[in-house]
Amino acid sequence: MLKFIAPSLRATTGVVAALFATFSFAISAVNPTGVNVRSNAPNTVFITFQGLEPNERAIEALWCGTVQPGIGAGSVSSSDPCVPGTLFGRLPLNFDRSRATQGIGQRNFSDIMVIPESVVRRAVQEGIEGKNSDFFYVRHFTGGSTGDKWVVVTCRLGAGGARTPLSLIDVKIVFSGQADPTQLFVLRSGERLPRFSAEIQYNGSGQLKGRWELVRPGDSDPEVNDLLTEATLPLELRALQRRYTTLSRFSQFVMPNSSVRIDGPDPALLDTRVEGPYQVLLRIEASDDKEANSEIGNGALVKTGGVAGFPMPTLKYFVGDVANARNAAPGSNAGAKAVDLMLPLTDTTVDASRAVTFEWIEVSGATSYRIDVESADKLIVTSTVQGTRYAPPPGWLAARVQGGALWRVTALDAGGRPIAQSNTRRFVLKG
Numbered sequence: 001m002l003k004f005i006a007p008s009l010r011a012t013t014g015v016v017a018a019l020f021a022t023f024s025f026a027i028s029a030v031n032p033t034g035v036n037v038r039s040n041a042p043n044t045v046f047i048t049f050q051g052l053e054p055n056e057r058a059i060e061a062l063w064c065g066t067v068q069p070g071i072g073a074g075s076v077s078s079s080d081p082c083v084p085g086t087l088f089g090r091l092p093l094n095f096d097r098s099r100a101t102q103g104i105g106q107r108n109f110s111d112i113m114v115i116p117e118s119v120v121r122r123a124v125q126e127g128i129e130g131k132n133s134d135f136f137y138v139r140h141f142t143g144g145s146t147g148d149k150w151v152v153v154t155c156r157l158g159a160g161g162a163r164t165p166l167s168l169i170d171v172k173i174v175f176s177g178q179a180d181p182t183q184l185f186v187l188r189s190g191e192r193l194p195r196f197s198a199e200i201q202y203n204g205s206g207q208l209k210g211r212w213e214l215v216r217p218g219d220s221d222p223e224v225n226d227l228l229t230e231a232t233l234p235l236e237l238r239a240l241q242r243r244y245t246t247l248s249r250f251s252q253f254v255m256p257n258s259s260v261r262i263d264g265p266d267p268a269l270l271d272t273r274v275e276g277p278y279q280v281l282l283r284i285e286a287s288d289d290k291e292a293n294s295e296i297g298n299g300a301l302v303k304t305g306g307v308a309g310f311p312m313p314t315l316k317y318f319v320g321d322v323a324n325a326r327n328a329a330p331g332s333n334a335g336a337k338a339v340d341l342m343l344p345l346t347d348t349t350v351d352a353s354r355a356v357t358f359e360w361i362e363v364s365g366a367t368s369y370r371i372d373v374e375s376a377d378k379l380i381v382t383s384t385v386q387g388t389r390y391a392p393p394p395g396w397l398a399a400r401v402q403g404g405a406l407w408r409v410t411a412l413d414a415g416g417r418p419i420a421q422s423n424t425r426r427f428v429l430k431g
Contacts, residue, residue, distance in 0.1 A: 026053045026144045027109070027151060031295040033074030034154035035113075036163045038203045039124050041258070042117045044167035046231060046304035047137075048294040049109040049151055052100055053144045058109060060140035061091035061098075063119050063155070065126055067136050073154035081138060081150050088135060089119045093354055095309045101234035104297030110234040113137055114309035115155065123157055133157045162256040165292030166204035168229065168308035173198045173264075173282060173315045184340045184361050185317040191272055196264040196315055198282050202254060204291060206305050209251035210284040212265050213244040215314075217276025221346040227311035231286035231304045235296065244281060264315075272319050277340070280315035284308070316340060316361070339363055339409045339422035349428045352398035356429070358390045358407060363420045366411035370418075373397070375405040384412070401429045 028051040037043040049058075064082035071081040095114040100107060119135070127133030137153040158164050175185055176194045187193065202208070210229075215222065225233060226242045233241070248265035262282075270280065289305030296302050318340075340361040350356050358371055371390045373381035380400045383390060404426055411420040 026146045027051055027056060027141050027149050028076060030074055030076075030139075030151050030153055032153070032292060034156060035165060035292060036158040037115060037120060037155050038164045039120060039157045040117075041120070041201075041203060042169050042309075043113075043115040043120065043155075043164060043203055044169065044307050044309045045113045045115075045165050045292050046294050046302070046307045047111045047113050047153060048101075048103070048296050048302070049111060049139060049141075050103060050106060050295070050297060052107040052109045052141075054107070056109075056141050056144040056149075057100075058098060058111075058139055059142050060138075061096065061111070061113075062138050062140075063088040063090075063115070063135055064138060065123065065131070065135050067138075067152060071152055073152065075152045077150045077152070078147060079150065080140075081152055082136070088122045089116060092116065094357075097228075097232060097309065099234065101296075102236050104300045106297050108234075108296055109139075109141075111139065112232055112307065112309050113153070120157075123155070127157065162205055163291055164204045164256075165307065166202065166206040166208070166254075166287065166289045166305040167292075168200060168202050168284065168306065170201035171198060171282065171308070171312055173280070173313050175315070185315075187272060187317065187319060189273060189275055189319055191319075193267040193270050193272065193317060195267055196280070198262040198264070200260050200262060201258060202260065203258070204289070204305075205254055205256040206289050207251060207287040208254045208260065208262075208284070208306060209249075209287055210262075210282065210306075211249045212247040213281040213283055214247055214270060215244050215279040215281060216271060217274055217278065219244060222279070222281065222314070223345050224311055224348055227281070227314070227345075229284035229286070229306050229308045229312065231284070231307040232309070235302045238286070241283075247280070270317075275320040276318070278317050278319065280317075282312045282314075284312065339369075339411050339420050341407075341409065341422050341425050344425075344427045346425055347428065349430050352429050353395070355391055355393070356397050356427075358409075360388050360409045360422065362388050363411040365413060365419055367414045368412045368416070370410045370412060371407065372410070373401070373405055373407045375401045375403070380405065398429055403430075404428050 030049050035045050065086040066083040067081040098111040101110040123135045135155050139151045141149045175196045230238050247269045254260050284306045286303040287305035288303050292304050293301045342359040370384045406424045408424045409422045410418045413419050
Protein backbone atom coordinates (compact mmCIF):
# COMPACT_ATOMS: atom_id res chain seq x y z
CA MET A 1 0.00 0.00 0.00
CA LEU A 2 2.79 2.36 0.87
CA LYS A 3 4.50 1.64 -2.42
CA PHE A 4 1.27 2.51 -4.22
CA ILE A 5 0.59 5.74 -2.29
CA ALA A 6 4.10 7.17 -2.44
CA PRO A 7 4.27 7.40 -6.26
CA SER A 8 0.82 8.99 -6.24
CA LEU A 9 1.98 11.62 -3.79
CA ARG A 10 5.06 12.29 -5.88
CA ALA A 11 2.92 12.59 -9.00
CA THR A 12 0.50 14.94 -7.24
CA THR A 13 3.38 17.05 -5.97
CA GLY A 14 4.82 17.20 -9.47
CA VAL A 15 1.49 18.37 -10.93
CA VAL A 16 1.11 21.05 -8.27
CA ALA A 17 4.68 22.24 -8.85
CA ALA A 18 4.06 22.35 -12.60
CA LEU A 19 0.88 24.38 -12.15
CA PHE A 20 2.66 26.74 -9.76
CA ALA A 21 5.47 27.22 -12.29
CA THR A 22 2.89 27.91 -14.99
CA PHE A 23 1.03 30.61 -13.11
CA SER A 24 3.76 32.22 -10.99
CA PHE A 25 5.21 35.28 -12.72
CA ALA A 26 6.51 37.35 -9.81
CA ILE A 27 10.04 38.74 -10.14
CA SER A 28 12.30 35.87 -9.10
CA ALA A 29 15.77 36.50 -10.53
CA VAL A 30 18.07 38.99 -12.21
CA ASN A 31 20.82 38.60 -14.80
CA PRO A 32 23.63 39.50 -14.63
CA THR A 33 23.74 39.35 -10.84
CA GLY A 34 26.96 41.33 -10.67
CA VAL A 35 28.99 43.57 -12.98
CA ASN A 36 32.39 45.24 -13.08
CA VAL A 37 32.28 49.03 -13.29
CA ARG A 38 34.96 51.50 -14.32
CA SER A 39 36.17 53.58 -11.40
CA ASN A 40 36.64 56.92 -13.19
CA ALA A 41 33.67 57.24 -15.53
CA PRO A 42 29.90 56.69 -15.84
CA ASN A 43 28.87 53.09 -16.56
CA THR A 44 25.98 51.54 -18.47
CA VAL A 45 24.76 47.93 -18.23
CA PHE A 46 21.78 46.04 -19.71
CA ILE A 47 20.03 44.08 -16.93
CA THR A 48 17.11 41.65 -17.10
CA PHE A 49 14.81 41.13 -14.12
CA GLN A 50 13.15 37.77 -14.79
CA GLY A 51 9.53 36.78 -14.22
CA LEU A 52 7.37 39.93 -14.16
CA GLU A 53 3.78 39.64 -13.00
CA PRO A 54 1.16 41.46 -15.17
CA ASN A 55 0.44 44.14 -12.54
CA GLU A 56 3.98 44.31 -11.20
CA ARG A 57 5.97 47.48 -11.90
CA ALA A 58 9.24 49.09 -10.88
CA ILE A 59 8.90 52.23 -8.78
CA GLU A 60 12.46 52.97 -7.69
CA ALA A 61 16.09 52.39 -8.63
CA LEU A 62 18.94 53.28 -6.31
CA TRP A 63 22.51 52.50 -5.27
CA CYS A 64 23.65 51.85 -1.73
CA GLY A 65 27.03 51.06 -0.23
CA THR A 66 25.98 48.31 2.18
CA VAL A 67 23.16 45.75 2.27
CA GLN A 68 21.75 43.75 5.15
CA PRO A 69 23.48 40.51 6.25
CA GLY A 70 22.52 37.56 4.08
CA ILE A 71 21.81 39.77 1.05
CA GLY A 72 24.14 39.43 -1.94
CA ALA A 73 24.37 39.43 -5.71
CA GLY A 74 21.05 38.41 -7.27
CA SER A 75 19.10 38.42 -4.01
CA VAL A 76 15.34 39.01 -4.14
CA SER A 77 14.19 40.49 -0.84
CA SER A 78 10.75 41.21 0.60
CA SER A 79 12.10 44.29 2.43
CA ASP A 80 14.49 47.13 1.65
CA PRO A 81 17.97 45.54 1.74
CA CYS A 82 19.93 48.81 1.98
CA VAL A 83 21.49 49.63 5.33
CA PRO A 84 20.19 53.07 6.43
CA GLY A 85 22.65 55.89 5.87
CA THR A 86 24.47 54.20 2.96
CA LEU A 87 22.46 55.57 0.04
CA PHE A 88 24.76 56.62 -2.85
CA GLY A 89 22.13 57.95 -5.26
CA ARG A 90 19.03 57.27 -7.34
CA LEU A 91 18.68 56.59 -11.06
CA PRO A 92 17.95 59.93 -12.81
CA LEU A 93 14.63 59.92 -14.66
CA ASN A 94 16.27 61.06 -17.92
CA PHE A 95 18.42 57.90 -17.85
CA ASP A 96 15.58 55.51 -17.02
CA ARG A 97 14.95 53.42 -20.16
CA SER A 98 13.44 50.42 -18.41
CA ARG A 99 10.38 48.62 -19.76
CA ALA A 100 8.41 45.40 -19.46
CA THR A 101 9.53 42.91 -22.14
CA GLN A 102 8.84 39.41 -23.39
CA GLY A 103 11.43 36.83 -22.35
CA ILE A 104 11.65 33.16 -23.20
CA GLY A 105 8.64 31.52 -21.54
CA GLN A 106 8.11 34.45 -19.16
CA ARG A 107 7.61 38.20 -18.92
CA ASN A 108 10.68 40.19 -17.98
CA PHE A 109 11.68 43.70 -17.04
CA SER A 110 14.59 45.07 -19.09
CA ASP A 111 16.59 47.80 -17.42
CA ILE A 112 19.42 50.03 -18.61
CA MET A 113 21.47 50.69 -15.48
CA VAL A 114 23.28 54.00 -16.00
CA ILE A 115 25.59 54.63 -13.05
CA PRO A 116 26.42 58.36 -12.78
CA GLU A 117 30.05 59.26 -12.17
CA SER A 118 29.04 60.80 -8.82
CA VAL A 119 27.94 57.36 -7.57
CA VAL A 120 31.20 55.75 -8.73
CA ARG A 121 33.23 58.47 -6.99
CA ARG A 122 31.36 57.75 -3.76
CA ALA A 123 32.30 54.07 -4.01
CA VAL A 124 35.94 54.97 -4.71
CA GLN A 125 35.96 57.18 -1.61
CA GLU A 126 34.61 54.29 0.46
CA GLY A 127 37.51 52.15 -0.74
CA ILE A 128 40.05 54.86 0.09
CA GLU A 129 38.65 54.98 3.63
CA GLY A 130 39.23 51.25 4.00
CA LYS A 131 35.63 50.17 3.54
CA ASN A 132 34.33 47.65 1.00
CA SER A 133 34.37 49.35 -2.40
CA ASP A 134 31.64 47.09 -3.79
CA PHE A 135 28.24 48.75 -3.95
CA PHE A 136 24.74 47.63 -4.89
CA TYR A 137 22.08 48.51 -7.45
CA VAL A 138 18.59 47.90 -6.05
CA ARG A 139 15.34 47.84 -8.04
CA HIS A 140 12.11 48.13 -6.04
CA PHE A 141 9.03 46.43 -7.54
CA THR A 142 5.44 46.73 -6.35
CA GLY A 143 2.02 45.47 -7.41
CA GLY A 144 2.88 41.77 -7.39
CA SER A 145 0.71 39.14 -5.76
CA THR A 146 3.46 38.30 -3.27
CA GLY A 147 4.02 41.89 -2.18
CA ASP A 148 6.85 44.33 -2.79
CA LYS A 149 10.22 43.00 -3.96
CA TRP A 150 13.73 44.48 -3.87
CA VAL A 151 16.23 42.92 -6.30
CA VAL A 152 19.99 43.39 -5.84
CA VAL A 153 22.83 43.60 -8.39
CA THR A 154 26.41 43.85 -7.13
CA CYS A 155 28.67 46.51 -8.68
CA ARG A 156 32.41 45.77 -8.40
CA LEU A 157 34.93 48.55 -8.97
CA GLY A 158 37.49 47.90 -11.70
CA ALA A 159 40.51 49.88 -12.84
CA GLY A 160 41.00 50.81 -16.50
CA GLY A 161 37.75 49.32 -17.73
CA ALA A 162 39.03 46.23 -19.54
CA ARG A 163 36.55 43.89 -17.81
CA THR A 164 33.62 46.31 -17.74
CA PRO A 165 30.69 45.96 -20.18
CA LEU A 166 31.24 47.52 -23.62
CA SER A 167 29.07 50.63 -23.42
CA LEU A 168 29.01 54.11 -24.90
CA ILE A 169 29.20 57.06 -22.52
CA ASP A 170 29.42 59.98 -24.98
CA VAL A 171 29.10 60.39 -28.76
CA LYS A 172 29.70 63.46 -30.94
CA ILE A 173 29.33 63.52 -34.73
CA VAL A 174 30.92 66.47 -36.52
CA PHE A 175 31.94 67.62 -39.96
CA SER A 176 35.66 68.23 -40.40
CA GLY A 177 36.48 71.75 -39.23
CA GLN A 178 33.04 72.27 -37.66
CA ALA A 179 33.39 74.10 -34.32
CA ASP A 180 29.80 73.59 -33.11
CA PRO A 181 28.36 70.09 -33.72
CA THR A 182 24.82 71.35 -33.05
CA GLN A 183 24.98 73.97 -35.81
CA LEU A 184 22.99 73.05 -38.91
CA PHE A 185 25.28 72.66 -41.95
CA VAL A 186 23.81 74.39 -45.01
CA LEU A 187 24.88 74.02 -48.65
CA ARG A 188 23.51 74.53 -52.14
CA SER A 189 22.22 71.81 -54.40
CA GLY A 190 25.04 69.80 -55.95
CA GLU A 191 27.73 70.98 -53.52
CA ARG A 192 29.85 68.39 -51.76
CA LEU A 193 29.88 67.97 -48.00
CA PRO A 194 33.14 67.81 -46.01
CA ARG A 195 34.26 64.61 -44.35
CA PHE A 196 32.80 63.74 -40.97
CA SER A 197 33.40 61.33 -38.11
CA ALA A 198 32.04 60.16 -34.78
CA GLU A 199 34.07 60.72 -31.61
CA ILE A 200 33.02 58.00 -29.16
CA GLN A 201 33.85 57.72 -25.46
CA TYR A 202 33.26 54.19 -24.18
CA ASN A 203 33.85 51.68 -21.41
CA GLY A 204 35.14 48.14 -21.75
CA SER A 205 36.53 46.53 -24.88
CA GLY A 206 35.22 44.42 -27.72
CA GLN A 207 33.78 44.62 -31.20
CA LEU A 208 32.17 47.96 -32.01
CA LYS A 209 30.15 47.55 -35.16
CA GLY A 210 27.41 49.36 -36.99
CA ARG A 211 26.50 51.37 -40.05
CA TRP A 212 25.85 54.88 -41.33
CA GLU A 213 22.40 55.65 -42.73
CA LEU A 214 20.90 58.65 -44.52
CA VAL A 215 17.46 60.15 -43.86
CA ARG A 216 16.36 62.03 -46.99
CA PRO A 217 13.72 64.75 -47.38
CA GLY A 218 10.30 63.08 -47.34
CA ASP A 219 11.43 60.15 -45.17
CA SER A 220 9.69 59.73 -41.82
CA ASP A 221 11.69 61.23 -38.97
CA PRO A 222 13.42 58.66 -36.76
CA GLU A 223 11.74 58.08 -33.41
CA VAL A 224 13.52 57.69 -30.07
CA ASN A 225 13.79 53.90 -30.40
CA ASP A 226 15.36 54.35 -33.84
CA LEU A 227 18.13 56.49 -32.34
CA LEU A 228 19.00 54.13 -29.50
CA THR A 229 21.79 51.63 -30.03
CA GLU A 230 20.51 48.14 -30.81
CA ALA A 231 21.89 46.76 -27.52
CA THR A 232 19.86 49.32 -25.54
CA LEU A 233 16.58 47.81 -26.77
CA PRO A 234 15.02 44.53 -25.58
CA LEU A 235 15.30 41.71 -28.08
CA GLU A 236 11.74 41.90 -29.45
CA LEU A 237 12.09 45.60 -30.37
CA ARG A 238 15.41 45.43 -32.18
CA ALA A 239 14.01 44.25 -35.50
CA LEU A 240 11.42 47.05 -35.38
CA GLN A 241 13.96 49.85 -35.65
CA ARG A 242 13.24 51.86 -38.80
CA ARG A 243 15.80 51.42 -41.59
CA TYR A 244 16.98 54.15 -43.93
CA THR A 245 19.42 54.26 -46.86
CA THR A 246 22.64 52.51 -45.84
CA LEU A 247 25.77 54.49 -46.72
CA SER A 248 28.47 52.19 -45.32
CA ARG A 249 29.22 49.70 -42.55
CA PHE A 250 32.04 49.42 -40.01
CA SER A 251 33.37 46.87 -37.52
CA GLN A 252 36.30 47.66 -35.27
CA PHE A 253 37.76 45.99 -32.21
CA VAL A 254 38.23 48.63 -29.53
CA MET A 255 40.79 48.32 -26.75
CA PRO A 256 40.15 49.61 -23.21
CA ASN A 257 41.57 53.07 -23.89
CA SER A 258 38.19 54.84 -23.52
CA SER A 259 37.92 56.67 -26.87
CA VAL A 260 37.78 55.93 -30.59
CA ARG A 261 37.06 57.82 -33.80
CA ILE A 262 34.82 56.19 -36.39
CA ASP A 263 35.23 57.87 -39.79
CA GLY A 264 32.11 58.42 -41.82
CA PRO A 265 31.68 57.19 -45.40
CA ASP A 266 32.91 59.08 -48.45
CA PRO A 267 30.95 62.38 -48.55
CA ALA A 268 30.28 61.69 -52.22
CA LEU A 269 27.74 59.11 -51.03
CA LEU A 270 25.67 61.79 -49.29
CA ASP A 271 22.90 63.14 -51.50
CA THR A 272 22.89 66.91 -52.08
CA ARG A 273 20.72 67.04 -55.19
CA VAL A 274 17.25 67.36 -53.65
CA GLU A 275 16.55 70.45 -51.55
CA GLY A 276 15.43 69.91 -47.99
CA PRO A 277 16.62 68.62 -44.58
CA TYR A 278 18.86 65.54 -44.27
CA GLN A 279 20.09 63.52 -41.30
CA VAL A 280 23.03 61.13 -41.12
CA LEU A 281 22.42 58.41 -38.51
CA LEU A 282 25.03 56.43 -36.60
CA ARG A 283 23.52 52.97 -35.99
CA ILE A 284 25.44 50.93 -33.41
CA GLU A 285 24.62 47.22 -33.62
CA ALA A 286 24.66 44.81 -30.67
CA SER A 287 27.79 42.70 -30.27
CA ASP A 288 28.60 39.73 -28.08
CA ASP A 289 29.92 40.91 -24.70
CA LYS A 290 30.65 38.18 -22.17
CA GLU A 291 31.02 40.78 -19.42
CA ALA A 292 27.35 41.75 -19.52
CA ASN A 293 25.28 39.58 -21.87
CA SER A 294 21.95 39.10 -20.14
CA GLU A 295 19.84 35.93 -19.79
CA ILE A 296 16.17 36.41 -20.71
CA GLY A 297 14.90 32.93 -19.79
CA ASN A 298 15.67 29.22 -20.30
CA GLY A 299 19.35 29.94 -20.76
CA ALA A 300 18.83 32.26 -23.75
CA LEU A 301 21.20 35.24 -23.81
CA VAL A 302 20.69 38.65 -25.36
CA LYS A 303 23.79 40.43 -26.75
CA THR A 304 24.44 43.75 -25.04
CA GLY A 305 27.77 44.99 -26.39
CA GLY A 306 27.36 48.65 -27.38
CA VAL A 307 24.64 49.59 -24.89
CA ALA A 308 24.08 53.31 -24.21
CA GLY A 309 21.80 55.26 -21.90
CA PHE A 310 21.00 57.97 -24.48
CA PRO A 311 19.89 58.31 -28.13
CA MET A 312 22.65 58.68 -30.71
CA PRO A 313 23.08 62.24 -32.00
CA THR A 314 22.41 62.86 -35.68
CA LEU A 315 24.44 64.83 -38.19
CA LYS A 316 22.09 67.31 -39.84
CA TYR A 317 22.50 69.23 -43.06
CA PHE A 318 20.19 71.27 -45.25
CA VAL A 319 20.30 71.64 -49.02
CA GLY A 320 18.74 74.92 -50.17
CA ASP A 321 18.65 78.63 -49.35
CA VAL A 322 18.35 78.53 -45.58
CA ALA A 323 21.68 80.37 -45.21
CA ASN A 324 20.23 83.35 -47.07
CA ALA A 325 16.96 83.08 -45.22
CA ARG A 326 18.69 83.35 -41.85
CA ASN A 327 20.34 86.58 -42.95
CA ALA A 328 17.04 88.07 -44.09
CA ALA A 329 15.91 91.44 -42.75
CA PRO A 330 14.37 91.26 -39.26
CA GLY A 331 10.61 91.09 -39.37
CA SER A 332 10.45 89.38 -42.75
CA ASN A 333 9.07 85.86 -43.10
CA ALA A 334 11.95 84.72 -45.32
CA GLY A 335 13.46 82.86 -42.39
CA ALA A 336 10.46 80.55 -41.90
CA LYS A 337 11.31 76.88 -41.27
CA ALA A 338 14.95 77.74 -40.49
CA VAL A 339 14.82 76.54 -36.87
CA ASP A 340 15.72 72.85 -36.77
CA LEU A 341 13.76 70.96 -34.09
CA MET A 342 15.39 68.11 -32.18
CA LEU A 343 13.28 66.61 -29.36
CA PRO A 344 10.61 65.41 -28.98
CA LEU A 345 10.71 63.67 -32.33
CA THR A 346 7.69 63.65 -34.65
CA ASP A 347 4.70 61.74 -33.18
CA THR A 348 6.73 60.68 -30.13
CA THR A 349 4.60 59.46 -27.21
CA VAL A 350 5.71 61.25 -24.04
CA ASP A 351 5.05 59.92 -20.53
CA ALA A 352 2.80 62.51 -18.86
CA SER A 353 4.19 61.66 -15.42
CA ARG A 354 7.67 62.82 -16.39
CA ALA A 355 9.09 66.17 -17.40
CA VAL A 356 8.75 66.99 -21.12
CA THR A 357 11.87 68.58 -22.64
CA PHE A 358 11.83 70.50 -25.92
CA GLU A 359 15.13 71.00 -27.74
CA TRP A 360 16.20 72.66 -31.01
CA ILE A 361 19.35 73.79 -32.83
CA GLU A 362 20.80 77.25 -32.30
CA VAL A 363 20.16 79.86 -35.01
CA SER A 364 22.87 82.35 -35.85
CA GLY A 365 21.84 85.89 -34.83
CA ALA A 366 19.12 84.78 -32.41
CA THR A 367 19.28 86.01 -28.81
CA SER A 368 16.13 84.25 -27.59
CA TYR A 369 13.48 81.79 -28.76
CA ARG A 370 9.73 81.64 -28.39
CA ILE A 371 8.17 78.19 -28.06
CA ASP A 372 4.45 77.72 -28.74
CA VAL A 373 2.50 74.58 -27.82
CA GLU A 374 -1.11 74.14 -28.87
CA SER A 375 -3.69 71.42 -28.37
CA ALA A 376 -7.24 71.16 -29.73
CA ASP A 377 -6.67 74.43 -31.65
CA LYS A 378 -5.90 76.29 -28.42
CA LEU A 379 -2.59 77.88 -27.49
CA ILE A 380 -1.47 76.11 -24.31
CA VAL A 381 2.06 77.46 -23.88
CA THR A 382 3.92 80.45 -25.20
CA SER A 383 7.23 81.03 -23.49
CA THR A 384 10.44 82.88 -24.34
CA VAL A 385 13.77 81.31 -23.35
CA GLN A 386 17.41 82.29 -23.78
CA GLY A 387 18.86 78.90 -24.74
CA THR A 388 17.87 76.06 -27.04
CA ARG A 389 15.96 74.04 -24.44
CA TYR A 390 12.61 74.40 -22.68
CA ALA A 391 11.47 72.12 -19.86
CA PRO A 392 8.22 73.02 -18.05
CA PRO A 393 7.74 71.64 -14.53
CA PRO A 394 6.77 67.93 -14.38
CA GLY A 395 3.01 67.49 -14.63
CA TRP A 396 2.37 71.12 -15.62
CA LEU A 397 1.92 70.36 -19.31
CA ALA A 398 -0.04 67.16 -18.62
CA ALA A 399 -2.66 69.19 -16.75
CA ARG A 400 -3.30 71.25 -19.88
CA VAL A 401 -2.77 68.85 -22.79
CA GLN A 402 -4.88 65.80 -23.58
CA GLY A 403 -3.51 63.48 -26.25
CA GLY A 404 -1.89 65.05 -29.29
CA ALA A 405 -0.29 68.49 -29.32
CA LEU A 406 1.73 70.65 -31.72
CA TRP A 407 4.85 72.68 -31.02
CA ARG A 408 7.03 75.12 -32.92
CA VAL A 409 9.89 77.48 -32.18
CA THR A 410 10.50 81.04 -33.40
CA ALA A 411 13.98 82.57 -33.23
CA LEU A 412 14.07 86.22 -32.09
CA ASP A 413 16.73 88.88 -32.47
CA ALA A 414 17.88 91.33 -29.76
CA GLY A 415 14.82 93.50 -30.40
CA GLY A 416 12.42 90.58 -29.98
CA ARG A 417 11.66 90.39 -33.72
CA PRO A 418 11.32 86.98 -35.45
CA ILE A 419 14.18 86.02 -37.76
CA ALA A 420 13.46 82.31 -38.25
CA GLN A 421 10.78 79.74 -37.49
CA SER A 422 10.50 75.96 -37.37
CA ASN A 423 7.96 73.65 -38.88
CA THR A 424 5.13 72.55 -36.60
CA ARG A 425 5.81 69.17 -35.02
CA ARG A 426 3.34 66.82 -33.28
CA PHE A 427 3.80 64.84 -30.07
CA VAL A 428 1.42 62.77 -27.93
CA LEU A 429 1.14 63.11 -24.15
CA LYS A 430 0.03 59.88 -22.52
CA GLY A 431 -0.20 58.51 -19.02
